[in-house]
Amino acid sequence: MQPFTTHKGKVAVLNRTNVDTDQIIPKQFLKRIEKTGYGRFAFFDWRYLPDGSENPDFELNQEKSKGATILLAGENFGCGSSREHAPWALSDYGFKAILAPSYADIFHQNCLKNGLLPITLEQTVLDLIREKSNEEGFELTVNLEKQEITDHNGLVQTFDVDPYWKDMLLHGKDEIDLTLHYDNQIKHYEETRRASFL
Numbered sequence: 001m002q003p004f005t006t007h008k009g010k011v012a013v014l015n016r017t018n019v020d021t022d023q024i025i026p027k028q029f030l031k032r033i034e035k036t037g038y039g040r041f042a043f044f045d046w047r048y049l050p051d052g053s054e055n056p057d058f059e060l061n062q063e064k065s066k067g068a069t070i071l072l073a074g075e076n077f078g079c080g081s082s083r084e085h086a087p088w089a090l091s092d093y094g095f096k097a098i099l100a101p102s103y104a105d106i107f108h109q110n111c112l113k114n115g116l117l118p119i120t121l122e123q124t125v126l127d128l129i130r131e132k133s134n135e136e137g138f139e140l141t142v143n144l145e146k147q148e149i150t151d152h153n154g155l156v157q158t159f160d161v162d163p164y165w166k167d168m169l170l171h172g173k174d175e176i177d178l179t180l181h182y183d184n185q186i187k188h189y190e191e192t193r194r195a196s197f198l
Helices: 085-093 105-113 123-132 163-170 175-181 183-196
Strands: 006-009 011-014 070-073 097-100 117-120 140-143 148-150 156-158
Touching: 070 123, 085 105, 097 123, 105 117, 105 163
Parallel strands: 011 070, 070 097, 097 117
Antiparallel strands: 006 140, 140 148, 148 156
């Protein structure tokens, strides 16, 4: 994974509650084993019309949302099945962070395990950011080290993140990397265990 330290980007607003993982990445696209290639299928049923053209009424298809790398979502984002493909699709689409009042627990963990930062904020703060996102050129800066979200107009909003996952994201590590960190200890254990049975 790539380290997440500071990210500055445009905000896209998906002001819908209870967006489940089948809406984020529909089941018919879960045929790949790689983590890449899912971005074009993200929000497929909302994003495209039956003829395959973009749905102009879908929030993320509107011009103000094009190129956004921060997603502002509604309550209980990522509910439904536990498919890890959902954060894969969001990352492949281009999102680096999500702002929402609440998340489904498994989705939240899957995001962290895949380098996508889910930030929980009060609804009043999200409403302020949503309003600001209509301004021309509006961007947010997410600083994971300081645990702060800022903009160029003086917004400073802190957020909480588990220290374990903060360290993992800052260093671009996943749980396989963490296991490999103990490679020598694992080898030593295997050798001593094998010797005990000889």
